[in-house]
Amino acid sequence: MATGKSVNLRVRPVMSADLSFPVDGVISRQSPVMLGSRVEGLDVEVLYAMLGQTVEGDSSRLLWDSKRIFSYLFNVAGQAAGHGVTLLSRLRSASEAADLDRAVMMRQNAYLTSYSPEVLSEVRRVYYEDPSDEWAVRHRLLKAVEDDAGLIHHGLTDAYRRRGWSNKVIEETTSISDNKATQYSGAGNIQFEGFTDTKSGGYEFRHPSGENDLRYHQSRAAVRQEFLNAWRMSEMCRYGDTTFSNEIGAIDRSIRKLQSAYIDTFLFTPTGGIVTGVFHGQGDYVRAGEPVFRVEDDGTVYLVGTVKYRGMLRIGTMLEVSTTLFEAAGAAPITVAGEIVAVRGHDSVSEQWDLLMICDNRTAAGDVILPLNYNFDFESTSVEVTAP
Structure with missing residues (x-):
């Protein structure tokens, strides 16, 4: 089987996001040195699923008031404070927190006076x-x-x-x-x-x-x-x-809306990665949908571009790409392996393929192999088919 060459192959993240708040507001808290920091992802659906929980041993009191939600979002994974926490930025939210906590307290009153098992038992009797x-x-x-x-x-x-x-x-x-x-x-x-x-x-x-x-x-x-x-x-x-x-x-669902509105004043990333862009800082007024951060995950990447290869390439074909980073003299070549997930013939050139290949970008020790947006050199890069 022939060895191929990279014509213009480059590294792109599989997961990336321009993070924005879903509501307008003024940024009240944000680290000034977030650029280049590694941040952890947060699955907000997990938090939404827990919002209806009550305090252990007290069915009248909802657990997720403003203080509890902030604590969870700030450090959901139990990490040390500083870079790497899940919470990236937050808006001024005193009003939303007050509305939520008031509703939680009134719900407790309603439960104790109208919906507790003791009250309902007496109502049924009467x-x-x-x-x-x-x-x-x-x-x-x-x-x-x-x-x-x-x-x-x-x-x-x-x-x-x-x-x-x-x-x-x-x-x-x-x-x-x-x-x-x-x-x-x-x-x-x-x-x-x-x-x-x-x-x-x-x-x-x-x-x-x-x-x-x-x-x-x-x-x-x-x-x-x-x-x-x-x-x-x-x-x-x-x-x-x-x-x-x-x-x-129905009371709990109205409170869920207030909980969700409070959560919307916090900014977090759905997946972990590197902060590669910071567009607003503390004190800035931002509109809903306006990017504040860009986060890119370098753990799994796409190699996307054009490859010169004399042979058939299909979706599912396994490739190994070997290169010397930055063509450094005397540097040992590195190799990444992956699977083609999209491919088509290059226009007017029978031996070239436009493809997209997904591969793991971590060593066994957890180190990054390829930098994001890296362009492979034609001379120092080879492409081998390892499985059809």
Whole structure:
């Protein structure tokens, strides 16, 4: 099998990213010496999957408040502080942190007062578990309230009718006083009698029968609404395994949005690599999607370009590329092996191939073999097919 030559083969990273914030903001914290630093990757989907966790031994309190999220993002892998931590940059986020922590605290209150097993047990007892209870809210209790309201209404209506006040506006008040007194003097006595009839006006008129009707109708409407509320609560209890878990779940999902909004104020890379570009620094205002860092992974690379080779090259063909870096005199050649993942014939030249080859760029000791963006020299580079 013939040996090939590199025409313009060069090294490109398989994984690279221009990192940006998904929201606008001002960079509040960022190391000024990040360029050239090796950083670790963070799989944010793992963090998203943990956001609903509660504190161990306390189901009322969500674990992932702003402090916990910051701690995780700052050093998820337990590395020493400094270069290599997962957190690259962060925006001012006091407002987002306050909104998140407030929601976490209110969720705890809601759980303790409405959704804990103890509370739900009592709610079921009152509204659902014993429907034969004659004083159950849904049955006799509200009916008794309505009966009492009717009793008061009809009693007052009869009294107003006897007084002639039915559908009558009262324009003045009347008070009657009948006084009798007897004075004893010796064997006789003197008796005094007095009668006072007082009428008063000059104030807001009253319509007692109309006011009685109004109170009665308002009471009936209120009782109907209370009955509907009690019925709804009993139905909530009937399907409690679904309804109450849905309600606390809805609260948790609204908090998840706040957690995600807080996470969006941090910048991290999905894969490890080298910081090869820094476009903004601490104090800069950045817009959503505007690149702040470029990170390139040099662990696995593509060799991409044109190779001169007399023979057939296909996807899946294994190659070994040997070269002397920078054509240094006396330097030992290095060899990298990889697989062709894309190939096609070069235009108008039958012995040349445009290809893309993926290969591991680490030695057994973990050292980098080829620098990123390195261009292979035609004279000092050879290409061998090791497997079809």
